[in-house]
Amino acid sequence: MVDPLDRFRAVVNRAFEAIAAADGGLVSVTELADAIGVGRRRLERSFQICERGSVLAALLAARLDRVERLLATSNEPISQIANECGFSSPSYLVATYKKRKGMTPGRFRTELQRAAHARRPALHAPSDITAART
Numbered sequence: 001m002v003d004p005l006d007r008f009r010a011v012v013n014r015a016f017e018a019i020a021a022a023d024g025g026l027v028s029v030t031e032l033a034d035a036i037g038v039g040r041r042r043l044e045r046s047f048q049i050c051e052r053g054s055v056l057a058a059l060l061a062a063r064l065d066r067v068e069r070l071l072a073t074s075n076e077p078i079s080q081i082a083n084e085c086g087f088s089s090p091s092y093l094v095a096t097y098k099k100r101k102g103m104t105p106g107r108f109r110t111e112l113q114r115a116a117h118a119r120r121p122a123l124h125a126p127s128d129i130t131a132a133r134t
Contacts, residue, residue, distance in 0.1 A: 011038055011046035019058060024066030027086035029055045064100060067093065071109040078105055 014036040019026060026032045032055060033040045047055045063085045070081045082093035097105045 005049065008046040008049045011036070011043060012050045014038075015043060015047070015055065015058070019062045022062075024063040024085055026059055027063070029059070032059065060096070060100075063087070064097060067097065067105060068108065071105055072112055081105070 015032055018032060018035045022035070026035065029043065030040055033043045036043070038046075044055055047053060047058065051058070067081055067085050070076060070084065074081075076084075078093065079090040082090040085093070087093040087096070094104050094106075097103075097108075101108065103111075
């Protein structure tokens with residue numbers, strides 16, 4: 001006998017595959033539903049049953065993941081990253097990011113840069129520099 005939840009799981013699996021393939025480019029539930037060939041309501045119901053969450057939350061998580069990748073790998077300004085990731089404004093990105101992650105995107109980038117700088121080996125030991133100056 002076929003498990004009745006299999007149909008819902010199949011929809012959710014296709015949705016997550018499409019979200020991953022779009023790399024945060026899908027912004028609305030309707031876009032995602034169209035991309036996987038199901039109705040919006042069926043997609044929402046499948047998420048409610050299988051994930052105990054919303055499609056919109058999954059889309060937002062994917063967009064924020066992309067924001068973090070861009071913050072870590074580029075020097076693009078926050079305004080450009082907000083635009084590329086489908087946020088209506090930089091301030092909306094900052095507010096959403098801070099609410100979900102507990103810090104602003106700018107602080108995230110700064111902390112990544114500090115951590116990367118701290119891991120770099122020094123070219124000269126401090127004692128070598130001091131000795132060279134005397």
